Amino acid sequence: MDVQTICEAFPGWEVEAEIGRGSYGSVYRVVKRENNIVSYSAVKCISVPPSVSEIDSLRAEGLSEEGTRSYLKTVVDRFVDEIRTMISLKDAPNIVKAEDYKVEEWENGSGWNIFIRMELLTPLNVWMCDREITEEEAVRLGADICGALEVCEKQGIIHRDVKPENIFVNSLGTFKLGDFGIARRMESVTESLTRIGTQNYMAPEVALGREYDGRADLYSLGLAMYRMMNGGRL
Numbered sequence: 460m461d462v463q464t465i466c467e468a469f470p471g472w473e474v475e476a477e478i479g480r481g482s483y484g485s486v487y488r489v490v491k492r493e494n495n496i497v498s499y500s501a502v503k504c505i506s507v508p509p510s511v512s513e514i515d516s517l518r519a520e521g522l523s524e525e526g527t528r529s530y531l532k533t534v535v536d537r538f539v540d541e542i543r544t545m546i547s548l549k550d551a552p553n554i555v556k557a558e559d560y561k562v563e564e565w566e567n568g569s570g571w572n573i574f575i576r577m578e579l580l581t582p583l584n585v586w587m588c589d590r591e592i593t594e595e596e597a598v599r600l601g602a603d604i605c606g607a608l609e610v611c612e613k614q615g616i617i618h619r620d621v622k623p624e625n626i627f628v629n630s631l632g633t634f635k636l637g638d639f640g641i642a643r644r645m646e647s648v649t650e651s652l653t654r655i656g657t658q659n660y661m662a663p664e665v666a667l668g669r670e671y672d673g674r675a676d677l678y679s680l681g682l683a684m685y686r687m688m689n690g691g692r693l
Contacts, residue, residue, distance in 0.1 A: 465502055468561045468574045488579060500558060505573040507534050514569055535571045542575055544639045547614060553607040555627060555637035580627035597687045603634035604680050612673045621679035622660040659693055
């Protein structure tokens with residue numbers, strides 16, 4: 460995605476660097492300088508589809524032009540659900556705060572760009588590099604993320620992918636839970652729950668395809684803490 464597109468989505472913000480990349484897009488560090496005040500944010504940029512060639516692949520599988528558009532719109536809707544979840548939790552002190560967002564359809568109507576501007580934080584895996592984690596820090600992380608999961612429970616949300624890659628820390632040493640891309644409302648949970656998540660941090664009931672609830676997130680958090688105190692080993 461052209462960085463100019465990001466600047467157009469959020470006027471006044473300039474892209475400094477790409478700080479992450481995933482299957483659907485990238486995350487950039489952006490800066491705003493105004494009245495001698497310098498502010499930083501992270502912008503998550505998602506393209507649906509990631510490339511025009513994916514449209515050709517969908518058409519080759521037999522989908523009509525309208526069917527391809529309909530399928531891609533369901534993907535967009537899932538990302539919009541992520542934004543909606545983040546906004547509903549924006550006042551929680553231990554959950555990554557979404558500050559702004561924008562969803563734009565491509566000019567040719569065959570795809571969408573999604574932008575989520577969030578507070579700029581340090582990923583846990585980066586924070587852990589070249590440092591010896593103390594028991595006190597691991598306990599503080601556990602307490603902070605438990606606070607985030609308590610808020611999720613009150614909102615009827617299961618995160619479903621608690622792992623170091625989705626935990627962040629701010630400049631004050633507060634740990635926060637992010638990336639609600641695969642979270643789902645507990646009220647919609649049925650016995651046919653999907654085995655979605657990351658295998659190494661997945662609770663047994665999730666891995667076995669059994670019914671589960673928010674306690675699965677606590678299990679995943681326990682494994683993340685264990686890894687912190689075990690020299691990075693699971």
